[in-house]
Amino acid sequence: MGRTSDTRERLLAAAIDLIWAQSYGSVSVDQICDQAGVKKGSFYHFFPSKIDLAVAAYEAHWNSEMQPVFEEIFRPDVAPRERLLRWCEQIYLKQKEKFEALGHVPGCPFCSVGAEMGTQSERLRAKSEELLERGSFHLERALLDGKRDGSLPVTDSKLQAQSIGTFMLGAMLQAKLQNDPEVLRTLGPQVLGLLGAMTPA
Amino acid sequence: MGRTSDTRERLLAAAIDLIWAQSYGSVSVDQICDQAGVKKGSFYHFFPSKIDLAVAAYEAHWNSEMQPVFEEIFRPDVAPRERLLRWCEQIYLKQKEKFEALGHVPGCPFCSVGAEMGTQSERLRAKSEELLERGSFHLERALLDGKRDGSLPVTDSKLQAQSIGTFMLGAMLQAKLQNDPEVLRTLGPQVLGLLGAMTPA
DNA sequence: AAAGGACTTGACTGATCAGTCAAGTCAGCT
DNA sequence: AGCTGACTTGACTGATCAGTCAAGTCCTTT
Numbered sequence: 001m002g003r004t005s006d007t008r009e010r011l012l013a014a015a016i017d018l019i020w021a022q023s024y025g026s027v028s029v030d031q032i033c034d035q036a037g038v039k040k041g042s043f044y045h046f047f048p049s050k051i052d053l054a055v056a057a058y059e060a061h062w063n064s065e066m067q068p069v070f071e072e073i074f075r076p077d078v079a080p081r082e083r084l085l086r087w088c089e090q091i092y093l094k095q096k097e098k099f100e101a102l103g104h105v106p107g108c109p110f111c112s113v114g115a116e117m118g119t120q121s122e123r124l125r126a127k128s129e130e131l132l133e134r135g136s137f138h139l140e141r142a143l144l145d146g147k148r149d150g151s152l153p154v155t156d157s158k159l160q161a162q163s164i165g166t167f168m169l170g171a172m173l174q175a176k177l178q179n180d181p182e183v184l185r186t187l188g189p190q191v192l193g194l195l196g197a198m199t200p201a
Numbered sequence: 202m203g204r205t206s207d208t209r210e211r212l213l214a215a216a217i218d219l220i221w222a223q224s225y226g227s228v229s230v231d232q233i234c235d236q237a238g239v240k241k242g243s244f245y246h247f248f249p250s251k252i253d254l255a256v257a258a259y260e261a262h263w264n265s266e267m268q269p270v271f272e273e274i275f276r277p278d279v280a281p282r283e284r285l286l287r288w289c290e291q292i293y294l295k296q297k298e299k300f301e302a303l304g305h306v307p308g309c310p311f312c313s314v315g316a317e318m319g320t321q322s323e324r325l326r327a328k329s330e331e332l333l334e335r336g337s338f339h340l341e342r343a344l345l346d347g348k349r350d351g352s353l354p355v356t357d358s359k360l361q362a363q364s365i366g367t368f369m370l371g372a373m374l375q376a377k378l379q380n381d382p383e384v385l386r387t388l389g390p391q392v393l394g395l396l397g398a399m400t401p402a
Numbered sequence: 403a404a405a406g407g408a409c410t411t412g413a414c415t416g417a418t419c420a421g422t423c424a425a426g427t428c429a430g431c432t
Numbered sequence: 433a434g435c436t437g438a439c440t441t442g443a444c445t446g447a448t449c450a451g452t453c454a455a456g457t458c459c460t461t462t
Contacts, residue, residue, distance in 0.1 A: 004429065004438070023317050025226020029420060039441055044421065046439095104320045114378045116224050116317045119305045129378050163368075163391065170371025177315045177330050190364065194395065206409070230450060240411055245451065247409095 008046045010036040015057035020109045021102050024054060024117050024124075054117075055127050058110060062131050074138040080146030081192070084164075087139070088187035091172065096181040107176035108132075111169055136165050143195075153196055164191055209247045211237040216258035221310040222303050225255060225318050225325075255318075256328050259311060263332050275339040281347030282393070285365075288340070289388035292373065297382040308377035309333075312370055337366050344396075354397055365392055 014036035018027040029050050033043050047053040073086045098106045106112070114128030140161035146152025154160055168191070175183040215237035219228040230251055234244050248254040274287045299307045307313070315329030341362035347353025355361055368391070376384040 005440090007439075022320055023226060025224060025317070026321055028418075030418080040421080041423080041442075042440055048421095050420070102320075106320065107316060111374060111378065112316055115308060115313055115374060116226070118377055118380065119223055119303075119307065120227055125378065125380060132378065166371040166375050167364075167368050168371065169374050170367040170369065173312060173316060173370050173374055174367050176319055177312065177326065177333065179319065179326060208409075229448075231448080241451080242412075242453080243410055249451095251450070 007036070007038055007042055009060075011038055011043060011046060011053065012057045012060045015053050016061045016109065019054065019057070019113060020106050021098075024113050029053075051121055051123060054113065055123055058113065058127055058131060061109065062134065066131075066135070070135060070138050074142055076145070080142045080149070080152050083142040084139075084191055084195075085188045088184075088191055091168070092181065092184040092187055095172065095175055095184055099179075099181045104179050105176045105181050108169065108172045111173065112176075132165070132169075136161060139164060160195060164194060167191065167194055208237070208239055208243055210261075212239055212244060212247060212254065213258045213261045216254050217262045217310065220255065220258070220314060221307050222299075225314050230254075252322055252324060255314065256324055259314065259328055259332060262310065263335065267332075267336070271336060271339050275343055277346070281343045281350070281353050284343040285340075285392055285396075286389045289385075289392055292369070293382065293385040293388055296373065296376055296385055300380075300382045305380050306377045306382050309370065309373045312374065313377075333366070333370075337362060340365060361396060365395060368392065368395055 011032060014032045015027075018032060018035060029040065029043060032053070033040055043053070047056065069090065073090055074083050078086070095105050095107075110128040110131045114125055114132075118125035118128070140157050143152060143154045143157040143161050143164075147154035147157060168187070171184055171187060171190075175181055212233065215233050216228075219233055219236060230241065230244060233254070234241055244254070248257065270291065274291055275284045279287070296306050296308075311329040311332045315326055315333075319326035319329070341358050344353060344355045344358040344362050344365075348355035348358060369388070372385055372388060372391075376382055
């Protein structure tokens with residue numbers, strides 16, 4: 001009784017692609033079905049509603065695309081300071097790649113859908129919050145490691161991770177609003193500056 | 202040939218109210234007309250399309266609601282440091298007020314619509330970018346004044362204003378994603394810390 | 403008072419929306 | 433071989449979407 005088709009996976013992938021490139025509200029179930037090469041009936045065999053698809057798609061996107069990248073970037077054998085810089089670089093490159101492919105900066109997929117639908121679907125809002133939290137975990141661990149080995153000026157890792165996360169969210173949003181990935185080019189130094197700055201206070 | 206009705210104004214106000222509380226995509230022209238007490242035909246007498254209404258509504262919202270508040274908060278006779286704190290306080294209070302009225306944190310209206318529709322309507326994206334820039338102007342002037350009288354550790358007012366703006370955008374987005382206005386309660390000290398921090402670098 | 407134009411009305415398009423359903427097909431198990 | 437249940441198909445809802453239009457009303461100007 002194992003999986004006999006990849007229909008479900010194709011729907012999840014099509015959903016992320018389209019919603020990330022456009023928005024939740026402007027992508028229709030028909031569009032997602034077309035791009036996945038699936039008929040409407042099959043869609044509703046796998047997902048009870050469009051919202052359910054979106055929640056599942058974001059979970060799947062984290063697990064299959066983002067989690068592995070985070071694991072690699074934040075590998076414990078990499079110096080904490082280096083982890084932060086690799087993370088910033090990765091964000092810049094990804095947004096730039098999407099910009100060149102789509103003609104616009106898509107921003108953070110979780111933020112975009114959370115900001116758009118957070119006021120209308122508590123489930124989508126909670127899922128986007130949860131996925132951002134999972135990314136934040138790696139950040140905080142890097143700060144903790146940097147505090148332990150004295151390589152980073154960390155006093156309150158929880159608070160400082162949150163500040164850096166806030167700044168990063170703002171930067172990605174600004175890049176999207178200005179439709180210019182270059183806003184993110186100097187993210188690394190900015191984040192390190194922010195970190196150094198927060199120590200005396 | 203002076204204006205003989207306030208229909209246009211009621212449409213603009215209804216549009217901002219609804220789109221800010223929900224999202225651009227999930228608010229229909231019919232809904233906006235209902236809330237404004239206006240028939241569909243009148244709507245299209247004043248605005249050629251939904252996008253045109255949104256652009257005009259954001260411009261009007263800035264002019265009638267936000268510009269006066271910014272002028273008051275950033276009054277030149279107030280100490281620069283005080284201007285920043287008043288600005289942070291105002292943002293916290295406004296988001297909290299909306300949270301209590303609507304049940305959720307609405308975030309920055311310009312960011313929300315810019316993030317949602319930026320990938321699909323260049324006009325809306327450009328307008329939201331423009332309005333954010335107008336707010337940024339007051340911020341930068343406060344930093345310049347603080348640099349001149351030595352009350353704020355400012356070296357590059359343009360760059361520092363942009364960093365603070367980025368952080369503020371991120372904070373409002375985070376408050377929306379977590380649906381918790383309290384995220385914004387300590388904005389003032391955080392912004393001042395960020396400013397002090399950036400000087401040595 | 404008559405004309406003209408700004409504004410209003412409500413009925414109307416055709417497209418598209420999310421979601422349903424009955425009648426299938428097909429693979430794996432017994 | 434034949435059963436079972438997962439999956440597929442395509443036609444189908446009824447609601448809602450943005451936008452149109454012709455026939456009005458009502459104020460202002462002359």
